[in-house]
Amino acid sequence: MNQNSSISEALDEAPISRFHTQSIFTAGMGFFTDAYDLFIIGTATTLIAKQWGLSASQTGLINSITLLSAFLGAIFFGRIADVFGRKRTYGIEAAIMVVGALLSAFAPSFIWLLVFRFILGIGVGGDYPMSAVLMSEFSNKKNRGKLVGLVFSMQALGTVAGYVVALALLAAKVNPDIAWRIMLGFGAVPAAGVIYLRRKMPESPRYLARVQGKATEAAAAISKFSEGVISIKNASEARRKLSFGEFISNPKYLLYLLGTAGSWFVFDYAYYGNSVSAPLIVTSVLGSSGSKVLTEAIALQLIVFSIAAVPGYFLAAFFMDRIGHKRLQLIGFFFMGLAFLLIGVIPNITTLLLPFLMLFGLSYFFAEFGPNTTTFVMAGEVYPTSARSTGHGISAGIAKFGAFLGVYIFPILKAHLGVAGALEFSFGMAIVGFLVTLVLPETANRTLDDITGEIPLAKVDALVS
DSSP states (O other): OOSSBOHHHHHHHOOOOHHHHHHHHHHHHHHHHHHHHHHHHHHHHHHHHHHHTOOHHHHHHHHHHHHHHHHHHHHHHHHHHHHHOHHHHTTHHHHHHHHHHHHHHTOOSHHHHHHHHHHHHHHHHHHHHHHHHHHHHHSOTTTHHHHHHHHHHHHHHHHHHHHHHHHHHHHTTOOHHHHHHHHHHTTHHHHHHHHHHHHTSOOOHHHHHHTSOOHHHHHHHHHHHTTTSEEEESOOOOOOOOOHHHHHTOHHHHHHHHHHHHHHHHHHHHHHHHHHTHHHHHHHHHTOOSHHHHHHHHHHHHHHIIIIIHHHHHHHHHHHHHHOHHHHHHHHHHHHHHHHHHHHHSTTGGGOHHHHHHHHHHHHHHHHTTHHHHHHHHTTTSSOGGGHHHHHHHHHHHHHHHHHHHHHHHHHHHHHHHHHHHHHHHHHHHHHHHHHHTTSOOOTTOOHHHHHTOOOOOOBEEEEO
């Protein structure tokens, strides 16, 4: 590295270290928990509805209430992380997830379960901007997509864990009242495991230098997590803050919000609507009901997800920096939408199990090898340092509102239009996602300063040892 680099340039060139690996685990376990908590509820409510005699609308509300509060959590935590700092906030959202999951497991009634799942969603929503922005700001230019993508890929493992836990409890013929409580309570375990690690994470050097004007502390942090490979001295950087009013009234950032929040909204509508209702969809295709069929439906869904979706997550993480973050999002939206359309227009395909599962699996693969991963990554790249978490939080919050609508509306559409008709509507959402993605810049292999137009404000002596 050349001397007289800026702090941000030092970070952009820093090699991957053990610190980055630890950060992926620390942030990723939150997404393991997020996925588990959000997707296990679709299985749990099939048991809860029968036990408590819930209507379809009550079941839909339980399935979706966490996503509604995640909308609030993402926006709230996103903003306070820009105002008070990433480190001060990180870990609080994981603690809220622990509390929400444990309380949900002991819910005595429909109303209390709604309240406890709402609390859980605040933590889930807050986890999105915190984990994405911290990992993005710690990453170098060359590997940023991979590092942030790997954090998000832990969602795949959390979803698989949900299916496995549900299958194990159903196969063991655990009392349904106890089974769903174990399903919901288990979500507290991974979140509790990383609270300490999250509170020990250092503050983002980019935030320290550019927003708080603490360049000396930023330099010390870089030296520490690069394990001495980079040493910085004589650091200084001017403080630069963007108020919420300035951010939200800037035409450029409003356009980017259309791209990041808009594409994420329509994707989450389709994805969460399909995923949370997956047991319902597959049971419908199987053509019967009952506990045995529910077990078969979950097993088939686990197979489809493991074969089609899980590879998509990790392939996206490892190849998006080569393909392009924006380009991969466009590819994913196109082929995901095509799979939905084919399910809708091919006659009687929802009565043919294998062809249906192949197309359903194709939609899963391109959801992960595309917008499910890239929306998370890009929302943490296109906004300036002092509003990066705010922009990501607004985008993630609006996305989770889309997910809330998808989970609540999908069963209604299915009841009136059938599985094919409901997925045709999801095709339309994919087309909208493709179009609004076009307003975003390509972010792969570009520095955060280059993407946002922020000019390095000071120079430091930075040497690679």
